[in-house]
Amino acid sequence: MDDFSLLPAPSDDDAFHEECGVFGVFGHPDAAALTALGLHALQHRGQEAAGIAAHDGRQFSIERHVGLVGDNFTRKAVIDRLPGVRAIGHNRYSTTGGAGLRNVQPMFAEFAGGGFAVAHNGNLTNAMALKRELQRRGSLFQSTSDTETIIHLIATSNHGRLLDRFIDAIRRIEGAYSLVALSEKKMLGCRDPLGVRPLVLGKLEDAYILASETCALDIIGASYVRDINAGEVVIITDEGIESLYPFERQPSRFCIFEYVYFARPDSAVDGRGVYAVRKRIGQELARESGIDADIVVPVPDSGVPAAIGYAEEAGIPFDLGIIRNHYVGRTFIEPTDAIRHMGVKLKHNANRAILAGKRVILVDDSIVRGTTSMKIVQMVREAGASEVHMRIASPPTTDSCFYGVDTPEKSKLIAAQMTVDEIARYIKADSLAFISIDGLYRAVGEAKRNGEAPQFCDACFTGEYPTRLADYEDRGKVQALPRLAEAS
């Protein structure tokens, strides 16, 4: 990927963005503080805003703030406003629904039978259609978030008990979702029938933990129990944990891109260690498209594990030829023209002494629009590299994601518009190679991609979407909806 870090960095125009991370604790006296820690560990899944909902046996408390977890959820005063042994939390990147505190999760509703808070990672592909139907029957929407659609479906369900209403609701939604929810008595965790987004179960003393990735268990010292299964609903109460499978069972289709880029390298998701997969991608890449060179240089930070794997496999020294400035956060938001033109150097600088006169293999995780890759190649060349060969740790990204990843429209994806050779010329690399789709499947431990029944969701590389895309088939209509400009 053009821009990011070992832990993906704050937002950028020429990069993919995950929408969300979720976390939940049931049965620990420091529930809200643990949730803040868990969200901090999951910060790479969404840096725009975060929220925590807690229940103290009597009432719900919610705090939602725009900004980083570390900036908003670490003061004692804030945590003290979230009492109770149960809490759920959410990080978001601002995609569906636009900015503004209205769309920050967890969302909360006061049902006739009590309060309900819910946080969700993913994207529904029939939310718009459902919303129009609900509006026609008198439901009022306060946000543009998918999550609110789920809440209205629960509120208007004909079933009696809350759990039955919840299952009634999720049976009507389509798309990718891993969600955690808190009612007066229960914590719920749930993955969509294909298990596109990750969700793991952990334990800390007697408390149950739900988290998007295992790194969020590590930070609080919780042990990993297992992944929630595709199509599973877990119900956690004071009595323990139960499972329901309300959907027809089918083979799972976990998002393969979580391994390439989204998940933290120290996490295990869907049962595999992320760092090891990335190194193996580098090794496959070296085998598939090796080339003679002097050094292997990662585009930091996200290209590092694949570069280490590549260097090991190829027997070429690994070196930090590009240095990343970590102070580029949500900064330089309104730069002068002078700053704008200097662009990439705010974030990366060539390590001139290392690069001068060398034949360089650059390893990056993906290419989105190509503009960043072009600048990186140019910077490395200006630092004196005699050759620049780009190796990419994913297949060409040819299609948009509708399952919770903020990708540009297909027309903006360079790999949807150009061949690999054309891209190489566009970014001015001496050579360019992407890992093959089978190479990627091998890196995650499969023999090859099963074309009849792919083992993962790889729609961004293949265009084969594993669900209906109801909303996007009549997108024109959707975009014509009047919008409400809101002060926040």
Next chain:
Amino acid sequence: MDDFSLLPAPSDDDAFHEECGVFGVFGHPDAAALTALGLHALQHRGQEAAGIAAHDGRQFSIERHVGLVGDNFTRKAVIDRLPGVRAIGHNRYSTTGGAGLRNVQPMFAEFAGGGFAVAHNGNLTNAMALKRELQRRGSLFQSTSDTETIIHLIATSNHGRLLDRFIDAIRRIEGAYSLVALSEKKMLGCRDPLGVRPLVLGKLEDAYILASETCALDIIGASYVRDINAGEVVIITDEGIESLYPFERQPSRFCIFEYVYFARPDSAVDGRGVYAVRKRIGQELARESGIDADIVVPVPDSGVPAAIGYAEEAGIPFDLGIIRNHYVGRTFIEPTDAIRHMGVKLKHNANRAILAGKRVILVDDSIVRGTTSMKIVQMVREAGASEVHMRIASPPTTDSCFYGVDTPEKSKLIAAQMTVDEIARYIKADSLAFISIDGLYRAVGEAKRNGEAPQFCDACFTGEYPTRLADYEDRGKVQALPRLAEAS
């Protein structure tokens, strides 16, 4: 009243507070700026927060801010975010619904048929009952505001056209309300069947204006057309203005306390000039309970007109024996003990040179708890007054208001607990008199109060409420609802 000004001052524990002011413009290029000015003129009706919703023919824009209109709605950047020739606005004092931006009006909803913004002055007396019913059928409430109840009633109405749905909704609500609303094509104005709260119609060039009081017409140079009638709905469109009377007609019961205290002295409400009524109250008071003295001194600022009337009628000099510090705004919010004990002096200081050795008639508009009156009497006496006679420009306040005025519970109202003589002793005045209820009716132009069919709502003086009080008959239940703590 113990504490306030000619224009009622910012909030205080020992005073009444109006909840709201409303304003609307239909058909002027500066609609939002005019609305900001109108709200500024109505600031005395609610200082906690303000909001404006505008429609530009295509979409709605809303700005809502905690704080004064002048602090939030005067920058060009804010007004520019509210384009269009139609706008409505609202000032609120934070009573029903608690603090937080969630309850700031205008409220907005996206119905299946389009957007709808509404702002309301008053209080519904069956909102809780309606809310429970709506929740049972799946409506989700985001705020604790009466206004949202009205919106859900519209959303769930079985009627087709928005106007029919609106009328269906207001037929189900009880209590006092003057409201303005904006749909995709129309501006609506409406007063409850008894016309408890004020609402006037004005015109500025071709634009129609709705406002709580005429002072808001004056500030923008609009002309006064007429008061909206009790039970009337006016519908303003590009084609002009129409009226509907969806309720059975009945004699109006305008709030008589608007004349005593709430309305600005330079306004006319329900057809009478407020300043003139107040002076006549002072004259009646002088006739009813005159006493020999050297000077008539108002408790500033709200006691001034009645004191002038009293002084004229009694032929005793009027003088400013108490000086008010206008820099007491939303200040001294968390004072030290030293400051707390000095209490009233933050706001009022005795004009010692005027008071020393004098027999003083103090004129105030009302007494709520009596604590401020006691401090004022003491301050005047310490400044050397030889006698202090208190005259009050309203009858004893014996009952709470449920129609949009923030009054203490009955048990906290001193006049509900003590006789006039007891109050005189409590506040340590040499004599105390309130105007009689018939004296007050004379001041507003009636011969006397019609006991069979009172011409005004005077429930705070008589306990005779002109509507059902459904919610307050089972209040215990209402208060037991779990509350959501919300970050704002």
Next chain:
Amino acid sequence: MDDFSLLPAPSDDDAFHEECGVFGVFGHPDAAALTALGLHALQHRGQEAAGIAAHDGRQFSIERHVGLVGDNFTRKAVIDRLPGVRAIGHNRYSTTGGAGLRNVQPMFAEFAGGGFAVAHNGNLTNAMALKRELQRRGSLFQSTSDTETIIHLIATSNHGRLLDRFIDAIRRIEGAYSLVALSEKKMLGCRDPLGVRPLVLGKLEDAYILASETCALDIIGASYVRDINAGEVVIITDEGIESLYPFERQPSRFCIFEYVYFARPDSAVDGRGVYAVRKRIGQELARESGIDADIVVPVPDSGVPAAIGYAEEAGIPFDLGIIRNHYVGRTFIEPTDAIRHMGVKLKHNANRAILAGKRVILVDDSIVRGTTSMKIVQMVREAGASEVHMRIASPPTTDSCFYGVDTPEKSKLIAAQMTVDEIARYIKADSLAFISIDGLYRAVGEAKRNGEAPQFCDACFTGEYPTRLADYEDRGKVQALPRLAEAS
């Protein structure tokens, strides 16, 4: 004056502004809280910023904030950062020195012999000349405040003891100043040789209090002891109070405009009650330029006492024909054009019912540029007044003040450019009269102005300045100094 209140209101272009109020406490456990209260009572003397310096026997603490006292100095946390039984404080209006926290007082310096904090009301007329001299010898200035000049004079004095250095310093300065200062052991109070600005001494239990006006004694319940004399330095220590007269004695020249406008009506300054003087001005005005009319209407709030005096003397009813909106604070700072054009109505509204068809005498305290008077007259006429006669409670303001009052340059003062008749035509009044200079002197208790040795400073009416104006004689040079743009 065109614009202000009984207590002068926040800043406005067409009005005079006092620069400062000072306050000090020596020997009370709540010194900082009392100082905050005192400054609150003196808020009308400066609304831009305020500061408090306290000493706890060991070290100094200082808090300085832009904004109102009530907004910045009432939280326990702030007062707790100002420990000790001694404190001085200061309100400022942002004139000399420009905005920014650098110029907010009290100023503090760490001398070789210990810390020293000083706050000052007035204006030095040779500060620039002294500053240039000090800079040549190596003194570095951090602000553009006169107060810093005094501090450098102390620092560079050849004398040994701090008190001697202080006296050495004040002997070199010229102009008007009332100042309070705090050293490691002493509180000092001092008025310039002519006593142009006020300073009073009070007592609260064993503590000594210094304050610009008596209203600041009243708010804390302190008793008034006496005015500090012109040319007097009082030294307050744990042992008691002493006086020094370091200047050649001369007759005092108190600012007569303090009576007309600056001081609070409930204060006594330089030995006279302000409210009583203002009423007598109104009476003199009625005698000097009476006219047949129906009502006497003050321009609120500052015109009220003179209007009451006028009405009494003339036997014409006093009525509130103009209503003031007290929510106009530091608001509407960046209005839209629509708001700007509506101008005066943000602050004043005509009380139409009172004015219609009446012959009106308007009473205001002064006219600066005339623009506000013109708008007021127009507003009253549009409200239906048949005649509008303007009466002004001060002589024509023909000259700038260099003693601590922010007046426009002479060329901007309408009375320096036009005759009374011309002004009457400019503001479109049917008649206009100012009080005579002798009438003003009679109102303050003199038989008449002594032309040989005027009893007061009245330079703004007569151009007779009682001191040298060293800096202003070579002003061109002063204004050419390079300025430093500073972030605050």
Next chain:
Amino acid sequence: MDDFSLLPAPSDDDAFHEECGVFGVFGHPDAAALTALGLHALQHRGQEAAGIAAHDGRQFSIERHVGLVGDNFTRKAVIDRLPGVRAIGHNRYSTTGGAGLRNVQPMFAEFAGGGFAVAHNGNLTNAMALKRELQRRGSLFQSTSDTETIIHLIATSNHGRLLDRFIDAIRRIEGAYSLVALSEKKMLGCRDPLGVRPLVLGKLEDAYILASETCALDIIGASYVRDINAGEVVIITDEGIESLYPFERQPSRFCIFEYVYFARPDSAVDGRGVYAVRKRIGQELARESGIDADIVVPVPDSGVPAAIGYAEEAGIPFDLGIIRNHYVGRTFIEPTDAIRHMGVKLKHNANRAILAGKRVILVDDSIVRGTTSMKIVQMVREAGASEVHMRIASPPTTDSCFYGVDTPEKSKLIAAQMTVDEIARYIKADSLAFISIDGLYRAVGEAKRNGEAPQFCDACFTGEYPTRLADYEDRGKVQALPRLAEAS
């Protein structure tokens, strides 16, 4: 070092902190914007606050803000307030002088002969003594910064021309300093006689650039010209550049710790590439204290280059066994106890899959107090490492720095209190080795340390301070000075 990154990370208790970075531009139309970029590249040298002073040929403008460069200096509005073709800037870490905007640089003074702005990296060792002397002669200090001492020395110099006064001033100061200054006509750059802190000269078109490190030249595309020499003053004017050597020449003593930790790896300072030095340190370390193991793991980010060097030399695979969370900025400032106890994991997480069952060599740059190292070792062991061997890329840190690095007192430095074996036991490592002092000298290109005349300042490892430490010899007195509590 226990904690930091390839680019040193935001502040932490158990780490060293550089105080400052400086930057200057003379002769470019985008001077202020370039300075902002330069300071951004130097952000690792000080994250607390930043400032820029510009001169447009007529006047100076200054902006100083607490916070990151990227958060405060990138908006057009800010840059537009800094016009001119000349600018200097400064980043600070808040050591000497405490927090508060008063101490943020550049400092500015208005001399009799014109304005002067100065920014400084380093620490004076006789500033206190000079300050006391200056105070005795009447100089008033506004801050506690060394820089102000230099300014007062210039102001009180007996010389005439500003350049002579400047040289007079720097001849009186002792310690380490690299400074940039701007007068009405000149930009000055200067390094102390030993050249302890870095300063380089660059060129961008016709403009001269001064910067602490070359990475700040890279970001703006400037070319590197040379390092400013120890004891050199460069004077840059419209006519070009000149050099003066006002001190007796002596061999330079550049800070060797800049290579170990402070400087950015992509910079060259004092003529050597930083990254290459760090890799050679790792190689030396492998030769000096090699041990059999399975993987070499850096403590990220600062241990990475040495770990790569170690791995290459030792032939053991390099792997990322510890993952750093880059969202830990100035966050978690007031954590709950629950968060505090989880400490290190906020920043680092073990990459369990990589470490399990392995014999691990951990490479870090230094050990300060030892607490962080202990937690890292424990974390790696809990992740399943069978052996943990710690290798440190610097000699034991036994002495405090008085030349601009914020080090704990000697008594808090673990290496001043324990032997290497004791430290190994304290941090619970299976083995521990530091590079030797000669090994470090070899890595920077020397044959060995010259004991008679060390080629670098290495006082933190050897206790041999190259200058007098006047202030620190009578430190008790210094600390007894009364302090002023200041609102900021």
